[in-house]
Amino acid sequence: MKFNLLVLLALISTATFSQNTTQTDTTYWRMGGSNSLTFSQVSLTNWAAGGQNSISINGNFSAFANRVKGRGKWENSVDLAYGLIKQGEFDFSKSDDLINLATKYSYKVNKDNGKWFYTALLDFRTQFDEGFETPKEIKKISNFMAPGYLTVGTGIAYDPNENLSFALQPLTGKFTFVLDQELADAGRYGVDPIVYNADSSQVISEGENVLAEFGAYFRAKYKNDVFESKLELFTGYTHSQGNIDVNWQNALVLNVTKALTMNAFTQLIYDKDILIGVDDDGDGEIDEGxxxxxVQFKSVLGVGLTYKFGKQKKQ
Structure with missing residues (x-):
């Protein structure tokens, strides 16, 4: 399954290389994107300083299709990523995994003022494959659509220029899906867990598969030719009132040559419904309790082959 996903991203990349990258025959649509494949290896033999042999490979694909006509603006994007790493005696385990589909429609509040918009957004996120707590792959903590996040909302947006935008949606629904019943029964990602009778001999109700929240959503985004930063905040009006979910992503792509690039990516996440344990005693397993x-933080730094297509303008 893991290697099949990397093959899929490689095929997407190959298909992208062969397609026509010119604009469509109308001036209303602008399309483009990029894809990359990076690989690294560390091999040690009688190395006095110590360390472990390692191999890693990462594939990424991003594309957008935006339509601007009159007072309306429709923005669509897809981001896919998958990575594998092998360290020492452990088998390959995933180091990156993302499916993100988003669509947003905006309409100018005033035709003479192009900076304020009424807006509606739909954002969907999940991952391709199973995820485990440690490289030993003993305890499963995620799977396809476990979790899966669907955010739908409406509000107002302010776009002061083509690189910067802000959106506030006071009417937003956030739906968390946990369709892997094992994880749902454990109450992962905020859903209600399985309920037994007094002596735990009979199941009263299985774990819930969906958590629905209603609240306010804020997004700030900056993008230029080499750097993109996106901050997303959500707070519920009823469920866990007063807590703020945070998702902050930054991506930097520097061209060394036309095809060779240096990539840096960071992501910071805080979600009150995601519980994370630690390994205090260093035995390679997460300690109970x-x-x-x-706060979750991920950083990726790499050099690889990247191909961009279409008109690389603001998404």
């Missing part, structure tokens, strides 16, 4: 909401 240490799970609680924690």
């Amino acid at each position: 240490t799970e609680k909401p924690r």
